[in-house]
Amino acid sequence: MTEHTYKHIELTGSSAESSDQAIKNAIAKASETLNNIHWFQVIDTRGYIENGGVKYWQMTIKVGFRLEE
Amino acid sequence: MTEHTYKHIELTGSSAESSDQAIKNAIAKASETLNNIHWFQVIDTRGYIENGGVKYWQMTIKVGFRLEE
Amino acid sequence: MTEHTYKHIELTGSSAESSDQAIKNAIAKASETLNNIHWFQVIDTRGYIENGGVKYWQMTIKVGFRLEE
Amino acid sequence: MTEHTYKHIELTGSSAESSDQAIKNAIAKASETLNNIHWFQVIDTRGYIENGGVKYWQMTIKVGFRLEE
Amino acid sequence: MTEHTYKHIELTGSSAESSDQAIKNAIAKASETLNNIHWFQVIDTRGYIENGGVKYWQMTIKVGFRLEE
Amino acid sequence: MTEHTYKHIELTGSSAESSDQAIKNAIAKASETLNNIHWFQVIDTRGYIENGGVKYWQMTIKVGFRLEE
Amino acid sequence: MTEHTYKHIELTGSSAESSDQAIKNAIAKASETLNNIHWFQVIDTRGYIENGGVKYWQMTIKVGFRLEE
Amino acid sequence: MTEHTYKHIELTGSSAESSDQAIKNAIAKASETLNNIHWFQVIDTRGYIENGGVKYWQMTIKVGFRLEE
Amino acid sequence: MTEHTYKHIELTGSSAESSDQAIKNAIAKASETLNNIHWFQVIDTRGYIENGGVKYWQMTIKVGFRLEE
Amino acid sequence: MTEHTYKHIELTGSSAESSDQAIKNAIAKASETLNNIHWFQVIDTRGYIENGGVKYWQMTIKVGFRLEE
Amino acid sequence: MTEHTYKHIELTGSSAESSDQAIKNAIAKASETLNNIHWFQVIDTRGYIENGGVKYWQMTIKVGFRLEE
Amino acid sequence: MTEHTYKHIELTGSSAESSDQAIKNAIAKASETLNNIHWFQVIDTRGYIENGGVKYWQMTIKVGFRLEE
Numbered sequence: 156m157t158e159h160t161y162k163h164i165e166l167t168g169s170s171a172e173s174s175d176q177a178i179k180n181a182i183a184k185a186s187e188t189l190n191n192i193h194w195f196q197v198i199d200t201r202g203y204i205e206n207g208g209v210k211y212w213q214m215t216i217k218v219g220f221r222l223e224e
Numbered sequence: 225m226t227e228h229t230y231k232h233i234e235l236t237g238s239s240a241e242s243s244d245q246a247i248k249n250a251i252a253k254a255s256e257t258l259n260n261i262h263w264f265q266v267i268d269t270r271g272y273i274e275n276g277g278v279k280y281w282q283m284t285i286k287v288g289f290r291l292e293e
Numbered sequence: 294m295t296e297h298t299y300k301h302i303e304l305t306g307s308s309a310e311s312s313d314q315a316i317k318n319a320i321a322k323a324s325e326t327l328n329n330i331h332w333f334q335v336i337d338t339r340g341y342i343e344n345g346g347v348k349y350w351q352m353t354i355k356v357g358f359r360l361e362e
Numbered sequence: 363m364t365e366h367t368y369k370h371i372e373l374t375g376s377s378a379e380s381s382d383q384a385i386k387n388a389i390a391k392a393s394e395t396l397n398n399i400h401w402f403q404v405i406d407t408r409g410y411i412e413n414g415g416v417k418y419w420q421m422t423i424k425v426g427f428r429l430e431e
Numbered sequence: 432m433t434e435h436t437y438k439h440i441e442l443t444g445s446s447a448e449s450s451d452q453a454i455k456n457a458i459a460k461a462s463e464t465l466n467n468i469h470w471f472q473v474i475d476t477r478g479y480i481e482n483g484g485v486k487y488w489q490m491t492i493k494v495g496f497r498l499e500e
Numbered sequence: 501m502t503e504h505t506y507k508h509i510e511l512t513g514s515s516a517e518s519s520d521q522a523i524k525n526a527i528a529k530a531s532e533t534l535n536n537i538h539w540f541q542v543i544d545t546r547g548y549i550e551n552g553g554v555k556y557w558q559m560t561i562k563v564g565f566r567l568e569e
Numbered sequence: 570m571t572e573h574t575y576k577h578i579e580l581t582g583s584s585a586e587s588s589d590q591a592i593k594n595a596i597a598k599a600s601e602t603l604n605n606i607h608w609f610q611v612i613d614t615r616g617y618i619e620n621g622g623v624k625y626w627q628m629t630i631k632v633g634f635r636l637e638e
Numbered sequence: 639m640t641e642h643t644y645k646h647i648e649l650t651g652s653s654a655e656s657s658d659q660a661i662k663n664a665i666a667k668a669s670e671t672l673n674n675i676h677w678f679q680v681i682d683t684r685g686y687i688e689n690g691g692v693k694y695w696q697m698t699i700k701v702g703f704r705l706e707e
Numbered sequence: 708m709t710e711h712t713y714k715h716i717e718l719t720g721s722s723a724e725s726s727d728q729a730i731k732n733a734i735a736k737a738s739e740t741l742n743n744i745h746w747f748q749v750i751d752t753r754g755y756i757e758n759g760g761v762k763y764w765q766m767t768i769k770v771g772f773r774l775e776e
Numbered sequence: 777m778t779e780h781t782y783k784h785i786e787l788t789g790s791s792a793e794s795s796d797q798a799i800k801n802a803i804a805k806a807s808e809t810l811n812n813i814h815w816f817q818v819i820d821t822r823g824y825i826e827n828g829g830v831k832y833w834q835m836t837i838k839v840g841f842r843l844e845e
Numbered sequence: 846m847t848e849h850t851y852k853h854i855e856l857t858g859s860s861a862e863s864s865d866q867a868i869k870n871a872i873a874k875a876s877e878t879l880n881n882i883h884w885f886q887v888i889d890t891r892g893y894i895e896n897g898g899v900k901y902w903q904m905t906i907k908v909g910f911r912l913e914e
Numbered sequence: 915m916t917e918h919t920y921k922h923i924e925l926t927g928s929s930a931e932s933s934d935q936a937i938k939n940a941i942a943k944a945s946e947t948l949n950n951i952h953w954f955q956v957i958d959t960r961g962y963i964e965n966g967g968v969k970y971w972q973m974t975i976k977v978g979f980r981l982e983e
Binding site for chain 9: 450451454455458459462468469470471472473494
């Protein structure tokens with residue numbers, strides 16, 4: 156049966172390296188406790204600045220996962 | 225005491241039949257594990273297309289429920 | 294002369310049956326006192342939940358009507 | 363190879379019957395000339411009113427299809 | 432290590448007293464079960480009216496907390 | 501019969517005292533001529549400044565009331 | 570006493586001549602029945618096209634007026 | 639049969655003269671290749687500045703036209 | 708001559724006391740260096756949380772002031 | 777070297793004559809103190825009404841200029 | 846003559862490598878059939894997740910190109 | 915004393931290399947004249963296209979810095 160229900164949660168991942176890596180970090184963290192994660196959408200792109208450079212990229216994403224039947 | 229706190233979660237329900245039914249499916253699924261669900265709000269109306277027809281209606285909703293005191 | 298002026302009002306219709314019917318109910322109610330209603334636009338789709346089902350569909354619409362000259 | 367590119371177009375379908383049917387009509391019309399249509403998203407829900415009832419439902423959707431490789 | 436992940440949840444707090452107090456009530460309630468709450472953002476300001484006065488202020492907020500490492 | 505229709509109007513209330521009081525003033529004024537007012541939602545928070553202080557808080561709200569059957 | 574309450578209504582004015590004139594037409598029409606109109610804000614700029622030209626400019630505006638004390 | 643389908647495209651017209659003229663230019667250009675154009679909606683109003691004056695008005699519009707049956 | 712030009716700047720004020728006070732603090736700070744400040748509009752309402760309470764209210768506002776002629 | 781940085785400021789220009797002229801007035805005023813202004817975008821279109829007519833058009837724009845290297 | 850007209854289309858590019866590469870892929874694909882492409886704007890940043898990692902970055906962009914005169 | 919006031923400015927940085935680098939360039943430029951820069955938020959992601967490739971990434975950001983006490 157394919158009439159699935161999906162839940163979305165909102166996370167902020169951070170990385171000193173890049174905006175893409177901050178997204179990957181949040182997804183890796185969510186995958187520790189959630190199965191069936193299927194997609195993400197970026198909600199907000201922010202960062203923390205120190206000494207004229209980006210110290211942390213902070214990416215807020217929605218993550219969607221299928222609820223167990 | 226009536227100074228309640230409510231929590232909102234975001235779900236996507238799907239249905240081969242209609243947009244209204246996709247909403248009902250998501251609410252029925254959420255009701256399996258949550259009490260005190262009071263309202264929903266539609267956030268996004270999408271669907272999956274196959275052979276020139278709507279194969280699945282996909283309704284993303286916010287659902288609000290009262291936290292236990 | 295065709296340089297008409299239109300006014301828009303915002304209504305919420307409710308129905309136990311379907312989202313489309315909640316829209317029709319609001320329009321029928323508005324038509325009791327307003328002439329020249331021409332169009333509607335859906336602003337918000339919500340509903341009231343009881344026992345894991347949709348008890349009322351609540352559709353908020355803008356309704357446009359031509360002012361008398 | 364799965365690094366596809368998709369194009370989105372915006373359509374308004376109309377129906378005297380229901381909001382869901384107006385969406386189906388727009389998709390059926392688009393399918394006459396486009397292959398590989400995969401999804402739709404509702405952008406706007408409007409309608410034309412006559413004699414206190416909904417004469418036409420007008421659903422504006424985005425339709426996404428995969429470009430040929 | 433400072434590449435933290437944060438989760439956001441959405442709550443509605445209510446208060447008979449003031450809009451600020453409704454926010455405080457929601458945060459106090461969330462703090463009963465969540466550690467590491469760091470910030471909130473107001474999403475919606477609403478209220479329930481009775482006899483020409485505000486009977487309840489209803490403040491919908493996003494609350495962000497750091498996930499345990 | 502509970503398939504009510506509600507109308508929303510948009511008001512700006514002002515107060516020299518506080519943002520909450522500006523909302524209360526608008527609701528009190530609307531209650532002079534309307535029955536069945538049930539809820540409000542804040543649309544815009546502005547104010548007029550004089551001598552480095554807030555001279556008037558100006559709160560724009562939507563007010564919803566049930567139409568007579 | 571200066572703690573006034575203002576009401577906003579939404580109108581669409583039309584003109585064969587220009588976008589500015591369509592706004593002026595809506596304001597002139599509203600002034601036939603309302604006193605104390607103070608400001609407008611443009612909400613939507615649309616038009617009707619015939620033979621490759623703009624036949625009517627259709628400007629949707631919010632108009633604010635002070636309620637009588 | 640009146641259950642038409644409409645397609646919308648997005649254009650930016652430019653003019654050295656005025657904002658209205660930039661809209662007219664985009665519509666005239668679109669009419670060279672499209673029949674059945676019925677309406678436009680302004681999406682963005684921008685311009686290019688040179689020597690403290692507006693050198694080009696740049697109006698981005700959506701244009702709607704009826705698909706052939 | 709009354710064809711004034713106004714400039715808007717965006718500020719975040721903070722206060723341990725209340726949301727209204729955070730707005731007042733930002734305006735007082737801006738008034739140290741700017742004359743002719745006329746209005747503000749709230750853009751974002753946030754706060755910093757410690758021990759289940761609001762430690763700082765953080766109000767982001769736009770402030771408008773008249774440029775000298 | 778062409779990796780320029782641009783700054784945007786927000787202005788409201790006013791004119792008794794037309795919406796386009798209010799934009800031109802704001803740009804002319806900004807050009808008195810800023811070099812390298814390249815573009816504008818309209819953010820808000822408002823006006824002040826007196827005696828059923830538009831007394832002032834008030835156009836809020838963002839203006840972009842290149843920072844000196 | 847410089848009163849050009851531009852058309853915008855909406856595309857989703859995908860890449861297993863990075864968000865920037867997904868944008869480049871969509872532009873390269875569009876350039877196979879369109880001349881005079883001048884700019885893009887990101888509309889949505891999404892991705893497909895498998896085994897706790899980003900399997901595809903999916904970037905939705907608007908692409909603008911000058912219509913032939 | 916910790917009731918700080920922050921100011922936000924809007925910048926567009928450009929880079930031939932990547933979207934992240936365009937952000938870094940804007941922050942580096944702002945840091946030449948501003949102290950106490952703490953955060954940024956991405957407002958718009960655009961780029962200039964030449965020969966089917968991205969010639970410049972153009973990232974518009976808000977930058978927040980603490981005002982001197």
